[in-house]
Amino acid sequence: MPPRNDAALEFLQTRRSRPAKTLSAPAPSREELLPILTAAARSPDHGKLEPWRFVVLEQGAMARLADLAEARGRALGKPDEDIAKGRAQFDQGILAVAVIEVQKDSPKIPAIEQTYSAGAVCLAMLNAALAAGWGANWLSGWPSHDRIFCAEGLGLESHERIAGLIHIATETSAPPDRPRPDLEAITTWVTA
Numbered sequence: 001m002p003p004r005n006d007a008a009l010e011f012l013q014t015r016r017s018r019p020a021k022t023l024s025a026p027a028p029s030r031e032e033l034l035p036i037l038t039a040a041a042r043s044p045d046h047g048k049l050e051p052w053r054f055v056v057l058e059q060g061a062m063a064r065l066a067d068l069a070e071a072r073g074r075a076l077g078k079p080d081e082d083i084a085k086g087r088a089q090f091d092q093g094i095l096a097v098a099v100i101e102v103q104k105d106s107p108k109i110p111a112i113e114q115t116y117s118a119g120a121v122c123l124a125m126l127n128a129a130l131a132a133g134w135g136a137n138w139l140s141g142w143p144s145h146d147r148i149f150c151a152e153g154l155g156l157e158s159h160e161r162i163a164g165l166i167h168i169a170t171e172t173s174a175p176p177d178r179p180r181p182d183l184e185a186i187t188t189w190v191t192a
């Protein structure tokens with residue numbers, strides 16, 4: 001058996017997100033972000049399709065995306081409350097990495113496995129950012145599922161979608177932990 005990595009196990013057993021709205025400047029520099037992106041890209045990927053890519057949303061992009069979220073909300077006839085929520089994550093955003101699921105044609109790898117891989121990348125990025133000492137939070141929100149927002153705001157093509165917006169910046173407060181799943185209720189041991 002390889003040696004136990006107690007620090008890694010302890011981190012994985014206690015890690016928790018920091019709500020995006022509690023994050024403040026500074027965000028990681030490009031240099032500081034690279035190891036986080038490297039860790040995220042080291043994720044399980046059946047068939048080595050790399051069915052994902054990253055779009056780093058820096059501070060300068062946030063105001064534009066907030067306005068676009070508002071315009072899309074109005075065009076879609078959404079209630080004011082939803083429009084305010086849709087733009088808030090960009091109004092408050094400091095830096096976020098959009099993990100883009102990029103569906104690849106494959107005779108062997110089903111589309112759903114590419115989706116799972118993109119989700120794995122999101123968690124790997126979140127955990128790498130937390131391990132690096134940043135506050136981080138995986139968000140979606142209705143704009144991230146709106147094709148026109150994705151195309152106009154982030155340049156996504158028709159075979160691409162946002163798997164997650166991983167906000168990364170400086171934590172201001174650690175939230176209380178939330179209730180965690182009852183392992184007994186979700187685990188079945190099959191012995192025969």
Ligand SMILES: Cc1cc2nc3c(=O)[nH]c(=O)nc-3n(C[C@H](O)[C@H](O)[C@H](O)COP(=O)(O)O)c2cc1C
Binds near residue numbers: 017019140141
């Ligand atoms: C795909 C996905 C999308 C999410 N979108 C949001 C969101 O838009 N807003 C939100 O408050 N939490 C959202 N969450 C929940 C948070 O990322 C996270 O689960 C919660 O803050 C607790 O995470 P922790 O277990 O890392 O502490 C989302 C989670 C996932 C997996």
